[in-house]
Amino acid sequence: MKIKPFDVFDSAPVLADVPLLAAAGESLHYLDNAATTQKPNAVIDAISDCYRQHNAPVHRGLYDLAENASQLYETARRTLAKFIGAASDQLIFTRSATESINMVAQGWLRPRLNKGDQIWLTRMEHHANYLPWQALCRDNGARLRIIELNQDGTLDLENCTGLYDASTKLIALTQVSNVLGVINPLKEICAKAAGQGIAVMIDAAQSVGHMPVDVTELDCDFLVFSAHKMFGPNGIGALYGKAERLNQMEPLLLGGGMVDHVSQCDSIWMPYPTKFEAGSQNLADALGFAAAVNWIRQHDMHAMHAHVTELTQYALDSLAKLNNVEIYGPRDAEQRAGIVSFNLTDVHPHDVGQIAGERGVAIRAGHHCCQPLMQQLGIAATARASFAPYNNRNDVDALIESLHAAQALMG
Amino acid sequence: MKIKPFDVFDSAPVLADVPLLAAAGESLHYLDNAATTQKPNAVIDAISDCYRQHNAPVHRGLYDLAENASQLYETARRTLAKFIGAASDQLIFTRSATESINMVAQGWLRPRLNKGDQIWLTRMEHHANYLPWQALCRDNGARLRIIELNQDGTLDLENCTGLYDASTKLIALTQVSNVLGVINPLKEICAKAAGQGIAVMIDAAQSVGHMPVDVTELDCDFLVFSAHKMFGPNGIGALYGKAERLNQMEPLLLGGGMVDHVSQCDSIWMPYPTKFEAGSQNLADALGFAAAVNWIRQHDMHAMHAHVTELTQYALDSLAKLNNVEIYGPRDAEQRAGIVSFNLTDVHPHDVGQIAGERGVAIRAGHHCCQPLMQQLGIAATARASFAPYNNRNDVDALIESLHAAQALMG
Amino acid sequence: MSNSSIYKDVLMDHYRNPRNRGDLSEADIVRRGSNPRCGDDIDVGVNFDAETLAKVMFRGRGCSVCLASASMMTETVSGKSKTDAHQLVAAMRNWFTAEGATADDRPADNLAALDAVRGHSARKRCVMLAWEALDEALEIE
Amino acid sequence: MSNSSIYKDVLMDHYRNPRNRGDLSEADIVRRGSNPRCGDDIDVGVNFDAETLAKVMFRGRGCSVCLASASMMTETVSGKSKTDAHQLVAAMRNWFTAEGATADDRPADNLAALDAVRGHSARKRCVMLAWEALDEALEIE
Numbered sequence A, B: 001m002k003i004k005p006f007d008v009f010d011s012a013p014v015l016a017d018v019p020l021l022a023a024a025g026e027s028l029h030y031l032d033n034a035a036t037t038q039k040p041n042a043v044i045d046a047i048s049d050c051y052r053q054h055n056a057p058v059h060r061g062l063y064d065l066a067e068n069a070s071q072l073y074e075t076a077r078r079t080l081a082k083f084i085g086a087a088s089d090q091l092i093f094t095r096s097a098t099e100s101i102n103m104v105a106q107g108w109l110r111p112r113l114n115k116g117d118q119i120w121l122t123r124m125e126h127h128a129n130y131l132p133w134q135a136l137c138r139d140n141g142a143r144l145r146i147i148e149l150n151q152d153g154t155l156d157l158e159n160c161t162g163l164y165d166a167s168t169k170l171i172a173l174t175q176v177s178n179v180l181g182v183i184n185p186l187k188e189i190c191a192k193a194a195g196q197g198i199a200v201m202i203d204a205a206q207s208v209g210h211m212p213v214d215v216t217e218l219d220c221d222f223l224v225f226s227a228h229k230m231f232g233p234n235g236i237g238a239l240y241g242k243a244e245r246l247n248q249m250e251p252l253l254l255g256g257g258m259v260d261h262v263s264q265c266d267s268i269w270m271p272y273p274t275k276f277e278a279g280s281q282n283l284a285d286a287l288g289f290a291a292a293v294n295w296i297r298q299h300d301m302h303a304m305h306a307h308v309t310e311l312t313q314y315a316l317d318s319l320a321k322l323n324n325v326e327i328y329g330p331r332d333a334e335q336r337a338g339i340v341s342f343n344l345t346d347v348h349p350h351d352v353g354q355i356a357g358e359r360g361v362a363i364r365a366g367h368h369c370c371q372p373l374m375q376q377l378g379i380a381a382t383a384r385a386s387f388a389p390y391n392n393r394n395d396v397d398a399l400i401e402s403l404h405a406a407q408a409l410m411g
Numbered sequence C, D: 001m002s003n004s005s006i007y008k009d010v011l012m013d014h015y016r017n018p019r020n021r022g023d024l025s026e027a028d029i030v031r032r033g034s035n036p037r038c039g040d041d042i043d044v045g046v047n048f049d050a051e052t053l054a055k056v057m058f059r060g061r062g063c064s065v066c067l068a069s070a071s072m073m074t075e076t077v078s079g080k081s082k083t084d085a086h087q088l089v090a091a092m093r094n095w096f097t098a099e100g101a102t103a104d105d106r107p108a109d110n111l112a113a114l115d116a117v118r119g120h121s122a123r124k125r126c127v128m129l130a131w132e133a134l135d136e137a138l139e140i141e
Ligand SMILES: Cc1ncc(COP(=O)(O)O)c(C=O)c1O
Pocket: A256, A278, A279, A280, A281, B034, B035, B096, B097, B098, B099, B126, B128, B129, B174, B176, B177, B178, B203, B205, B206, B226, B228, B237, B369
């Protein structure tokens, strides 16, 4: 079954830009984009170019190569900051979304979280946005509260009594669920929280680079994301914070570069963002990160997002036609990002994933680092297909065929 | 003044392997290797090859690409572990030496450091191996003790009363000073500490990859290093720990992959090394890191080390011939790594660095993240030249010429 | 299905027609193996006759690899001495973990179908779950 | 010395023959600027005549850029009103920080020699040290 692409977006040029996929051709249908995305040449080249032409210590040297490295690093910071509507110095380079969240938990909330205070999360949070708060609540005697979900996987904001109470110190939630694909109504939550002086931290690991994200518009206190989930390199991520919050926040890592004055008993940190970037800067990956942003801009994020939405709808509709399938989250692709979780009755998701894999369809099977959600759904795992602009209908068709094969083999 | 290389080692093939330097030719004399090293093609290619051929989530996927990524990642871990004489699972990938040290400080020592306990450091520690312990002592009411230096920059182990007392919980020290170049007598210290049950953490950021380092031979409890200082990529480092210590140690970052079971109130971590690698693994840089090790092996670390030692002696001798120069640390290159700090009387080190830089000689000027040492020396900064196997006598000659120029301009 | 498929006929047979799967209420000892990562959850029950494993049974849920491996395990160790069974578990662990292990290192011939799974590190825990539970039931240091 | 050298003649002249460097014991107000990163340590002293900066002096240690900039600063602001001096500091800050600033954006012509330093972000703090100390001495919100 081959169908001509029905939307105006042509994914072929995007695919041609991504050497791993271009080389694999029809032998690989990469649908594990929510785990990590594949990389365009522009990103790979930015990294090698860095090592071939620009490599030098950042913010430390007086010779041209080092001065140039410092400037390239700060230009990358500006690119990233602008992309999410932030002031340049409020964009901190971290190692990952995971580190960014832990920085907020340890550096900002820990010193100001008291016994009896509340932290609110949602049922759909990734372990990265669950475990740091769980540990903090245990240590400080605070309460971990959960916004539960409606039947269709959206947040049940009606029944979370106490969400905006004075005892709530932070609401930490994801913009897009990496299991359900659901997009959460952040503006509403941020606005209400701001009214009560409650800080909001947004896990934007699944949204930045895939849909417009603007911290000024959202008016959130913190926002975190990872380069590798938006066509950028491994090993680098970002943390945005409001100026006031960054001033209050203590660094997670202490070391070179982040300190102004060291004396026998005490030390004085540099202002942000420097305070939060202890150790030698990751120049190559910062340049790769910025190259990813420029690549996204060049291909038009809105067009790519629309394409992914259409592909998601096609996948939802195709899956719904299977027998014995359970699909999680809303059926309307407009309400979600390009992430679809499902299960086949009586076929373990690991077998679904393995059988699809043997047929060149790369999907994910497991709890997706969302055990609290799995427990609520009463399942151990799901299979998950997740889409990127370089995917097309053939990938969805191959997925569906592999599911037929799984049912035939295991049925 | 051109002198034929006097040693058997030919640095030309090494230089030819390093594209940034090969392209720059005589226009750049890169002598800032203690800050960061330049990268051979093998490392750059390992990273691009990863993104072009192997990129996939590590330890998460069931399809071939993901399985292969997991295996490559673990092979890289084995390569690194073997290189320092460690068991594979005791080598933890971190973001940097800085992060590794903070992990030990927060995860291992913090819960077991009591009021009245002591942490011993040395006067020559980098801020990365100073600030985390300073903060910990302040928080826990422990005492920060310093092993002072002899006149020649070596450790004064005679006059550090109480070093091996029962109240000492940790000795954290560098293998090589990034300012003085001094190599510390670690085996002696580790042996004495072990006799008293005192843990020793070694900052090997300046030694691994440049001289033989074997954790079994040293019998240290922890050892940390960074890829970018040993011809590897930015953004990745390592932590070695004894099995018992790693079992005791709590993770610094909580998130995906490091947890086995999550329940409402509590969670169960995976065993090490997984417990310490929260978040998506940095596959590309792990492969680049392993490629650096293989490149070092291929060029014979012993031969490269001997070459750097001879070059260092040549630099020490050449510097000593200048008027109005102060050289820090021992005059005998056998006692040090390829790092030489110095000052010209009445020329600010920033001007030395800038003038050298304008002449294509890349050296570092500043406190080198060693303010406690600078305070002891009674200076604000030094100029520092640091050598790698791709350097040769021409680089030293160019340095000396630039110092003559600085004296002429500023005199 | 490609040649490198892990779904060999023998494996599928054990999955579809598991040996010794059933009620454990009569077992001398029951040990649980659980892998929250994928929701596999297996109980292994053993009846001893002095130092011999007279009967080995399992029950629980899991993926095909996990259940087939459990079934094969019960077949392989039934009638063996405690010491032999313990050594079989060690040999299984080694077969799935050791660098350079080959198909020939399989602890027993009726496990040959699991060879195709060895290349898949993500499935190691699925394979070993029942074996590790057995090892606990043996209570050998 | 290459054309892009930061060591222009005017800068070297200010370094070798600093203007208004000396004793600050008669100053109405003294403010310190210190940069532990490179050991620069400058005191700036001001004598006011009503709203005018009658005399501006400095003393301290630092690299050539830091000392020359301090010297130029004293020359530039002496005789200016508090408000003008404050605005000059802001203009300096902008000249060294703003994206797209050019040589033409220099706050005063006698600062032209500092243009070559602008490309060197590592030296920005050296240049600004005396200016920031002055700004504190002005005590304008
Ligand atoms: C002795 C020493 N320790 C630790 C570090 C920190 O290494 P990194 O910045 O890669 O974390 C450095 C380098 O900056 C160093 O020279």
